[in-house]
Amino acid sequence: MALTHHIIFVALLVISVTAVSPATKLEPKQTVPTSPAISAAAKAFTDAHNKARAMVGVPPLVWSQTLEAAASRLARYQRNQKKCEFASLNPGKYGANQLWAKGLVAVTPSLAVETWVKEKPF
Numbered sequence: 001m002a003l004t005h006h007i008i009f010v011a012l013l014v015i016s017v018t019a020v021s022p023a024t025k026l027e028p029k030q031t032v033p034t035s036p037a038i039s040a041a042a043k044a045f046t047d048a049h050n051k052a053r054a055m056v057g058v059p060p061l062v063w064s065q066t067l068e069a070a071a072s073r074l075a076r077y078q079r080n081q082k083k084c085e086f087a088s089l090n091p092g093k094y095g096a097n098q099l100w101a102k103g104l105v106a107v108t109p110s111l112a113v114e115t116w117v118k119e120k121p122f
Contacts, residue, residue, distance in 0.1 A: 046062070
Protein backbone atom coordinates (compact mmCIF):
# COMPACT_ATOMS: atom_id res chain seq x y z
CA MET A 1 0.00 0.00 0.00
CA ALA A 2 1.57 3.27 -1.11
CA LEU A 3 1.26 6.23 1.20
CA THR A 4 0.91 9.67 -0.34
CA HIS A 5 1.96 11.43 2.80
CA HIS A 6 4.44 10.50 5.46
CA ILE A 7 3.59 11.54 8.97
CA ILE A 8 6.43 12.39 11.24
CA PHE A 9 5.85 12.34 14.94
CA VAL A 10 8.19 14.18 17.20
CA ALA A 11 7.66 13.87 20.92
CA LEU A 12 9.90 15.60 23.30
CA LEU A 13 9.46 16.27 26.91
CA VAL A 14 12.77 18.04 26.71
CA ILE A 15 14.36 20.09 29.38
CA SER A 16 14.33 19.65 33.11
CA VAL A 17 12.84 22.08 35.55
CA THR A 18 16.32 22.80 36.84
CA ALA A 19 17.32 26.30 35.84
CA VAL A 20 20.96 27.26 35.61
CA SER A 21 21.83 29.38 38.60
CA PRO A 22 23.41 32.82 38.23
CA ALA A 23 27.19 32.96 38.16
CA THR A 24 28.80 32.98 41.58
CA LYS A 25 32.36 33.48 42.71
CA LEU A 26 34.02 30.13 43.36
CA GLU A 27 36.31 29.50 46.28
CA PRO A 28 39.73 28.18 45.21
CA LYS A 29 38.93 24.50 45.95
CA GLN A 30 35.41 24.50 44.49
CA THR A 31 34.78 23.08 41.05
CA VAL A 32 32.06 23.86 38.58
CA PRO A 33 29.69 20.88 38.22
CA THR A 34 29.60 19.48 34.73
CA SER A 35 26.66 17.83 33.06
CA PRO A 36 27.08 14.59 31.16
CA ALA A 37 27.82 14.91 27.46
CA ILE A 38 24.65 15.27 25.41
CA SER A 39 23.94 14.56 21.76
CA ALA A 40 23.99 17.27 19.10
CA ALA A 41 20.18 17.03 18.85
CA ALA A 42 19.77 17.45 22.61
CA LYS A 43 22.08 20.48 22.52
CA ALA A 44 20.13 21.94 19.59
CA PHE A 45 16.79 21.53 21.44
CA THR A 46 18.24 23.01 24.64
CA ASP A 47 19.80 25.94 22.78
CA ALA A 48 16.55 26.65 20.90
CA HIS A 49 14.51 26.53 24.14
CA ASN A 50 16.97 28.78 25.95
CA LYS A 51 16.93 31.29 23.08
CA ALA A 52 13.12 31.49 23.34
CA ARG A 53 13.31 31.73 27.13
CA ALA A 54 15.89 34.53 26.98
CA MET A 55 13.56 36.59 24.78
CA VAL A 56 11.04 36.71 27.64
CA GLY A 57 13.49 37.00 30.51
CA VAL A 58 13.19 33.43 31.78
CA PRO A 59 16.36 31.68 33.04
CA PRO A 60 17.98 29.00 30.87
CA LEU A 61 17.43 25.30 31.44
CA VAL A 62 19.72 22.30 31.22
CA TRP A 63 19.14 18.98 29.46
CA SER A 64 17.81 16.17 31.66
CA GLN A 65 18.74 12.55 30.97
CA THR A 66 15.72 11.52 33.08
CA LEU A 67 13.31 13.50 30.90
CA GLU A 68 15.04 12.22 27.77
CA ALA A 69 14.34 8.65 28.90
CA ALA A 70 10.69 9.47 29.69
CA ALA A 71 10.22 11.12 26.27
CA SER A 72 11.79 8.13 24.52
CA ARG A 73 9.44 5.74 26.33
CA LEU A 74 6.41 7.83 25.33
CA ALA A 75 7.53 8.11 21.69
CA ARG A 76 8.14 4.33 21.49
CA TYR A 77 4.77 3.60 23.08
CA GLN A 78 2.92 5.83 20.62
CA ARG A 79 4.92 4.43 17.70
CA ASN A 80 4.09 0.87 18.75
CA GLN A 81 0.40 1.74 19.11
CA LYS A 82 0.58 3.36 15.63
CA LYS A 83 -1.27 6.38 16.90
CA CYS A 84 -0.72 9.61 18.67
CA GLU A 85 -3.54 10.58 20.95
CA PHE A 86 -2.45 13.79 22.61
CA ALA A 87 -5.47 13.86 24.93
CA SER A 88 -4.63 10.41 26.26
CA LEU A 89 -1.46 11.57 27.94
CA ASN A 90 -1.92 10.99 31.64
CA PRO A 91 -1.23 13.96 33.87
CA GLY A 92 2.09 13.30 35.44
CA LYS A 93 5.31 14.74 36.65
CA TYR A 94 6.36 16.14 33.27
CA GLY A 95 4.73 18.30 30.63
CA ALA A 96 4.94 17.56 26.92
CA ASN A 97 5.51 19.38 23.68
CA GLN A 98 4.42 17.39 20.66
CA LEU A 99 4.53 18.29 17.01
CA TRP A 100 3.03 16.72 13.90
CA ALA A 101 4.69 17.34 10.57
CA LYS A 102 3.22 16.06 7.33
CA GLY A 103 5.03 15.22 4.15
CA LEU A 104 8.76 15.41 3.76
CA VAL A 105 9.20 18.37 6.09
CA ALA A 106 12.57 18.39 7.82
CA VAL A 107 11.72 19.04 11.45
CA THR A 108 14.76 20.60 13.06
CA PRO A 109 14.97 21.35 16.77
CA SER A 110 14.73 25.09 15.99
CA LEU A 111 11.61 24.60 13.86
CA ALA A 112 9.95 22.47 16.55
CA VAL A 113 10.64 25.02 19.30
CA GLU A 114 9.56 27.96 17.10
CA THR A 115 6.29 26.14 16.37
CA TRP A 116 5.66 25.47 20.06
CA VAL A 117 6.44 29.09 20.98
CA LYS A 118 3.97 30.38 18.37
CA GLU A 119 1.15 28.27 19.89
CA LYS A 120 0.79 30.54 22.89
CA PRO A 121 2.44 33.92 23.32
CA PHE A 122 4.33 34.26 26.58
